Amino acid sequence: MKRGETATVHSPRGEPLPGPAGSASVSDGRLSTCLMVSCCLVWCRLLMPAESAARGDTALVVFAWCLFTSFVCWWQWRNAERIPLRIDGIDLCLAVICLMPMLSTMALWLTGGQLRSAVNMSWEWLGCLLAIVWCRQLWRRLSGDLPPRLLLALGIALSVQGIYQHHVQLPAARASILPLVQDWRELQQSLEQETGSAFLRQRQLEKKAELERRLYANGIPTDARGQDVFLQRLGSTEPFAFFALTNTLAGVLTVCLIFLCDAGTRLFTGSTLAEGHSWRRGLCLLLPLALVGYCLLLTKSRTAWLGCVVGGSYLLIAMLLQHPRQRRLVLKLGACVILVGLGLLVVTWGLGGVDTEVLTEAGKSLRYRGEYWSASSTMLADQWWLGVGPGNFRQNYLAYKLPESSEEILDPHNLLLDAWANGGVLGLLGTLALLFGVCHQALRQFRAAETSASPAEKDFPVKTRWPWLGLGTVAVLASLLASPRVSPLLEEILVTTLVAGIGLACLSVLPTASERCKRAWSAAALALLIHLLGAGGFSMPIILQLLLLLGLTWYLPGNWGVELRQRALPIVAGVCLCLAATGWWGVIAPDLASIQTEAELTSSRSAKESFAILKRWTEADRLSPDPWMQLSQFQQAEAERNRDATLLREAIASQQQAIVRDPRNYSGYRLLAGLERRLADWTGDAEAGSRAIQAQKMAIARYPHLANLHLELARYLESAGRQNEIPSIASEALRLDAINQKAGHPDRLLPEADLIWLKKW
Template sequence: MVSAKRVESRRAGHPAAIGPQAVPVAASVWPVVGEWLRRGALALLAALIVIRLTFPSDAPTVDVQRSGVIWDGAMLGVTLLALLAGAVGGATRWRWSAVDACVIAGMILLAFSTRGALDGRAALNGAWNGVGVGLAYLLARCLPRDARESRGLASALAAAAVGLAAYGLVQVALEFPETRARYQANPQASLLAAGIDPTDPASVSRFENRLLGSREPFATFALANSLAGLLVGVAAIGLAALFDHLTRPRSFNGSAPGETTATATSTVSVLIAAIPLGIVLTCLLLTKSRSAYLGLLVAGLVWLWRAGKTRGGGALGAVVVGSAVLGALAVATGAATGQLDRLIVTESFKSLSYRLDYWRGAWGILTGEEGVFWTGLGPNNFAPAYPRWMTETASEEIADPHNFVLEAWCTAGVFGMVATLAGLGWGLRHLLGPGQGIEEGRDDPEPLETVHAAAPRSGWWLVVAAAFGWVLALAINPTVEERRLVVLLAGFGGAVLLGRGLAMGNTVGSAALGLGVLAVAVNLLAAGGLGFPSVALPWAVWLAVGQNLRQDRRCGRLRVAGRLPAVTGLLIWAAVVGIYVGTIGSFLRSEALLEAAERLASRASRPEEFDRPLELALEAAEADRLSARPWTTLAQLTYARWIASGAQEDRNVWIKALTYYDMALEPPRDPRAGSILREQARMGKLFLERLGESISPNDRLVLLGRIAKATRLASRLAPTRAGLRAELAGLNADLSLYDQAVAEAEEALRLDAATPHADRKLDDARRRFLQDALPRWREAAAKPRSRDGHGSDRPPATQAARESLHSEFPTDISSRLARWRIVHHARESS
């Protein structure tokens, strides 16, 4: 007869309660192996979360995309370990809630949205990034066996955020002055290193404004607002935990009700933990992110509303007054040192007007693009679609709508938006709502054969595992430098040493994590980030860990079953890995070939030395038919080979180079890629400049027609860019199309007057040129035309030139995009 105490010990999974006679030694081997596999998966999850924060996922360069999909593959590897732990150990453990269902539904909808994406390569890479974040959420829900491990995961993420904040402060103090000095010494090299086209005045102006006129830290991100999206969550969680501890009712021995000697946290240790929290708040303040400030304020008001029900008015008043005084001191210090200025307040309404312009453009996409309302554009497809719908007064061309609701809608359709809002709503209810009773959240009893494989007694081993993430980042992320790594590790270590009193124990609860989730949600209502894994991943982890800590709700219950769920999961995992290999393997192979081609071409000096790079680029195009980069690389290598051969007149060379750009715009590649069209036009101009007088008049006119065709299509895809309109006006005039030159010039001048943004206006020389040329063009347009349609004062264009200008160029861009979509779907079906 087993006593009631022993039965309760078995339910709790305590290994000491079960003697050797109850469980044979041989039967305990596999559960122990399964437990070690689980610990390995959880340790790798902590490390991979830290690694992902080193990727500037808000800067879609090739290196970042490659590193991102490799990280997604690593998440699949962690998922394999987690499933093997259940299959080998004989006990599959998981938690479940409505939020988990919304996350899985969102992953499926994100995958299906790629079918209609015009830029298939960007969509697939972005979809796998979303799947990686979703897997991290599900693993954070299921892998931790108790509250200690859940808090350890959250603590590792918080320490990583402190490291990023410390690096942001180092940027402001040291790196920014060095970067400005390098740019002023050699602007051309700095622009090329940053991926900015030196011949694009708008891009150069935006880059200079951010480099020379901005002091906002961005750490390992590409934008300060993205960094703020991470820091605001950590700040809200830390402040909520700090205020909870300071205002909690105390007994005569200093412990709060429900605390034991083992779990009680001293006030001194909590106050010491405020030091790394202060680093986070300082860096957040310097980002000048108004939406992050608003998110932190909303989280603070919600904390006051909740605390007002249980705390005394005097304690809450002291918290409010103390916070106000410290905030005022921080703002005053920032203003005195020149890091903050009054523009943060005075330009708030201007910033809001920018967001309204973004949202109008996003709504235009949803209602104007066929099928987007229901199925979305697909991941990473907002940026090429937005210029066609942006308003005349919009400040810039953006990569996302700066609103997570519109972003989810534009990406995965209306159902993706509903899944996002439903998941967030249910998640906040679980984290901030009332309990359902202790019995609802009680874990399932462990099987007898697994009780020898108990969870570790502390969660700090996860923090140590996460520290190795910074070191592993050097191997997986080429953008991490040694000096940056030292600062990140120092900040991480300092946060661990000083923040122990606030991070562990019972100080951080589900309510504090819920306020962090809420603060990020408010921030993302006016900032980009839902599609950036470095911003979305911490949000997902806090949501997962917060539910785990709700021992009084069903979402926190750890369910235990046998091997069957894990074996079923392994079968699903095998299918998912097959899809990953099929969709990402071709991309990685293509990028490896292109990297080899570029490396060989950088050392080539004779024409024959470019033959091998050209072959490698062709192989890359065959390896990944969704990517446009092999075709643009072929065009660039063709031009470089021609230059190395002496730049002799050969129409086949420039026809081949420009045709490669046409191939880059053919389905299943993105036909809306305005950057490729502009690059094609620039390439044509380079050929014209090099050829000079050696090119025949007929070929010159044909080449001008190709340049004008690319520029015209680029201007129709971005109709509010005054610079493109002005450029097209000059090309039309060179081709004796004076009526079109007049129309484009007038539109360019109108857009120039309409936009209030200096970097979107025409430069003074181009504006004067158009104003001086317009009378001549109007006069030429009014002259009677010859039979072939050209003014009588210019020689008629040849038939080949007219075909080059007007072939397959409908004036209605919507009809062209619709035809491209039909071709794209037909090729996909075949």
């Protein structure tokens, strides 16, 4: 198409879409610009931790989507140009699963819950809706392979980063952080013993404050349980790139591996080898394939491996059906892929990246998944209509967690259960409808032949500046739109972009999965779906967007649809602008206030200044329990230092405010019980002791299978002189400890001294 010509947009059956009188189709250049912006806004999330969406760390990406939608609609209306937006059944199902979490959030206002996480996740669901609707409208209307090329280039860069983390970064972090944590724990233990002079104790408190600032700067929690979880993760060797969980990285790499395998099969079954330089194309294929495959093995994600097997099998069988005269060649290619995979496995095994436990522990991992799914199903059966609300799974799950289960999971590790928990039964039904569309599209593409392309449109090699410009735009957006709390360092962005650029150069001589080869998209969608059914990730925006875009971008269910009229464009623009303003006020501004508070606290030089900073934080974010938790901990520390009962009462009041904002979280009641018990010890107030017992019972009601909670309740009962109630509590604590002993959870066992004390009762 020549510059200046307009793009003709067709309906699913090939007829031009009708438009309002006097309106013209948008120019090809502007359509290409919209395509690139949509790609960059989607793929920039690959350079951000998807798991921190509930904290608001990726809220600016949604803000950008709102502005993009508003600007494009306004521009079309003002210039009488249009990008025909045809809303079909897929978009309606998508609207259901994205809007139902918002309804669940509204229900939390009445029933109680962690509203900050719920509001943040509702905002993210709005971003998912806009992103997928726009990408489905744009990606299927323009010739080219910009989306998969950018994804593959970034996937190669993430693989290199993951390999670097495994071999260099994580060992160095362990060497520097472990001594810091050990020093803090030894100092904490010394302060609890209350030995030494007042001068020595003051110096120890000052050193403790300095160590806590260093811990905070490194993202290390100061509570015992949080530190244990952090150290356990630090001790692992699985890479995670820019994400927070290795399973998220594994899902992205699974998609990239399927695309690379498809590029290889089309490279060797096409006519490109006859054009010469076959060794260069083979090397450009083998190097990315080895990097992505090796990093995927390092993640030790068995569900991702299974997804690769399913997606690869789909590709192989489809190739056999579509190329009956080249079956021997296709089988040879399949055998080569298997041999390369086995070779990578041997190399990874030799370097210590995987071990026998990856396979021998598969049964135990599946048993754990069964425990998660069983407890989650029981919980959702009690709250089936609206679910538990976005960002509120863990608080509700712990009341149903099986005694023999270990992890306090943040999601049910299952795509369907996650959809049910976030959006209720309607969200689940909408998800099932979309997954049906994904599977239906895969079946349609199973026997479908590749669309023929004219010689001028051959997609290998692709010589265009758009992928390079898009890669730079992704890097800039990742730097600007990620929260400063999780924003990667500039040098990390530069190195990642450089590696992605090298990957893009390799891909320039390979055929990638453009719109003329929808088979690879369906295979990648099936592989990712298998992974998500066992690993979860439904509430992570990039993972959900990736799954639905892979499976549904090319899926057009019949000729049904409603076209957005020209006169509706200013209304859509105004609504999106209002949504952007609402998101800034309700999500982004509180998050920025939290970041500013955290920065000011690290540089605070006096208790009075720290108190003023924390009070400002409570006023800036009225939904989150975190400011009140931090204020309570600060007031408690000051009360301990001065042995001031008045300050301790203020800490109790602050903790109660935190509980109001997260009433289903057991830890808030546990901390409140500890504060009330300390007040009773200092003042001899019997009512404070009774309140401590009541708060501890509230904590147990929200987490009945934690042995430590029952032990602490028994201690509180003894201090209050209510020994007649201790035997039943002690018996339950011993029973839970025996279950943990049998299940092999050493991190959850009670200390030997406490066991001896409990057995006396």
